[in-house]
Amino acid sequence: MSRVSDFFAEFIRRNGVTISVYLFTAVIFWIAVLIILPQLYMLDFSFRFNLPPSKIGTEEDVRTLKNYQYLLFGAEGNPNAFNWLHLEVFFRTIWAAVLVTILNLVICYPIAYYMTQVASGGKARILILCLILPFWVNEILRAFAFRILFGLNGPINFALINLGIVSEPVEFIKADVALYTGLAYAYMLLMIFPLYNAIESLDHNQVDAARDLGSPWWRIHWRVVIPHAKPGIASGCTMVFMLTAGALAAPQILGGPSSLWFTQVIYQWFYTGGNWPQGAAYAFVLLTACIVFVLAMMRVFRVSLGEIAK
C-alpha cells in the first residue's frame, strides 16, 4: 500500500498538482466512462430479453442465456443441431480475417524493410507520405473506389480483356477478391508502422554480417530480421486481425452477394432486427473469440504482451 502512495506522491511531485490531477482525471474518465462503462452496459444487455420499453424494469425483465444459445442452436424448433447459418458466418469471418492479416503482413514486411534498411532518408520519407496520403480519403469513398476498380466493367477487367489475358470479365467481387484487397488496404498502415518501428531498430551491420558469413537473403530474414521484428509483427498482426474481424463498411460495400461478414449480422440485429440484446451477445462472442485467438497465437509464437507494447 505504501508503494502505491509513494508512487502517487512522486508523480505529483514531478508533474505538479494541476497536471497530475488533469492526467488522472483524463485517464480515469477515458478508461472508466468511455470504455468500461458502455461495455458493461452492453454486456448486461446481452443477458436480457428483448422487451418493449414499457416492460423494462418489470418482473419480466430477468437475466437469460437465451441470446448466446441462439447463436449456437438457433431459434426453438430449428431442425438442425446447431445454428449453422450464423456459426458459419462467424467462423468464416475469423478465417477471412486471418487470411487478410497474413496477406497484409506479406505485403507490408518488404515495404517496411525497404523503408528502414535499404532506402535513404529522403526516399523513405516520400514513401511514408505516399502511404499516408491516400488515407485522407474517407473509408466509404475508398471502398466504393475499390468497387469500381474491381467491377465487371472496371479498369482492371478492361485492362485484362484488352491485353487478351481473359476473354470474359472476371467476377472479382463475387469471388471476394475485392473484399480481401479492400480490407488489406484499409488497415495497411496499422501493419506498416509497428513493422517499421521494429525493423528500424535493427543494426544494419547485423544484416551485413550475416551476408558476409555467406547467408542468402532469405536466411538473413529468417534468422536475423524476423526474430528481431517479432514484437512488431505480433503488434501489427493483432491490430489488423482485430480491426478486420470487426470491420463493417468494407464487407458491406465490397462483399460478394453470398459472403456475409459477422459484423453485418450484428448490425442487422441492432438495426433491422431491433434486437439489441441479441446484437450485444453476438458482438461479445466476436470480441471474446478474437481476444482468445490472439492470445493463443501469442502463446504459439512466444510473444509476451509487454513486447507488443514496445
Add this chain to the structure above:
Amino acid sequence: MSADVELDHLTIRFGNFIALSDANLRIPAGSFFSFLGPSGCGKTTILRAISGFLDPSEGHVRIGGEDMAGIPPNNRPTALIFQNLALFPLMKVWENIAFGLEVRRVPKAQRRERAQELLELIALPNQGEKLVSELSGGQRQRVAIARALAVEPEVLLLDEPLSALDLKLRQHMRTELRAIQQRVGITFIYITHDQGEALIMSDQIAVMSQGVIQQIGSGPDIYENPKTPFVASFVGENNAFAGRVASADAGHAAVETIFGALRGRNPAGLKVGDQAVLFVRPEILQLGAGTQGNALKSKVLAKEFEGFASHIHLANSQGERHISFSTSQEEALGISPGEEATVHFSPDRAIALPQGELAHE
C-alpha cells in the same frame, strides 16, 4: 588456407568525393597487415571493397590471384569483423559462432562440435549456451573472431574491432589477436587509427591520409624512415620544425628554424633553398648542449609527471607549446617551468622532409 590480397589501381568514388585514390599494393598470404590513418582517410572504404560491400569505381581487388569483380560478400573467401561486432543478440553464443556453418547446411551435431572447438581456441569453453548480452566486452570480441573463423576464411578483415574496449583490455587483446593470427595462419587485414595497435601487431602497415596510401612498410621502417611529413607526424610523437634548407650534402640537410640551423638526415635529397620540415622524435632529445651542435634553447612551458617519465614542453618564439620530450625523473628535477632549458639531438636520428601535409592532433 590463406590467400594473398592484391589491390590494383583501386579507386572508389562517392559522387565527386574520392574516398580512395589509386591504391596499389600486395598483401602476402598469412601476414598481418594494417591500414593506419585518421578517421575519414579511406581505410574502411578499402575494407568494404575487399569484403565486397562496395564496388570499385576503377581498378581491381584480387584475392588469391582471382579478380573479385561481381562476386558478392557471401561468396568471397573473406570474413569481416565489424567495428561494433554485429553479433546476433537473439542467438546463443554457440549459434552465433556456428551461423556461417548453418548457412552452409552443416548438420547440427557437427556445428555444435565445431563451435566447441572454436570456443576453446578463444579461451571461452562452456560459454556456448549463454546469450551474447551475458558476456563482457572482451569476451564478445573473441566470439566475433570465432564467428568469423568458423567459416574458415582465407582472409580475415577487422574494422577497428578494439576501439570499444577500455585501455587495459585493448592492450591485452592486441597480443591475443596477434597470437590467434599466428595460430590459424591466415591473412589478417586490420583497420585502425591507433598507431600503437598497428605497430605492435602488424607485419606491414599502410599509412593513409585523405584516400591516398602514403607509405607501406614494416613498423620500424615507417617509424624510423617516414617518407612524408604526414607519416612522420602521424606515426608516433614527433616535433616538427619548418624552415628553408640552409645547407645540404648527400647525407644530411640543415634546416634554418626559429632556433637556428638544425641538422637531420636528408633521404629525399633536399636542396638548398627548399621548404622543408625537420622531424625530431621526443626520445632523441636530450638535456644539455651536447658536443655535435644541433642544440636549441627555449623557455620551459610545462612539466608533466607520468610515473616512468616526465614530459617537458618547450615554447616557440610566440610562447606557444612547440617542443615536447620526455626525461627520467632525476633529470626532470633540474627543470622548472618559466626557466630556460637547452636540449640537443643527434643529426643521424632526426629527419628532414619536403614540406607537406601534417597530421592533425
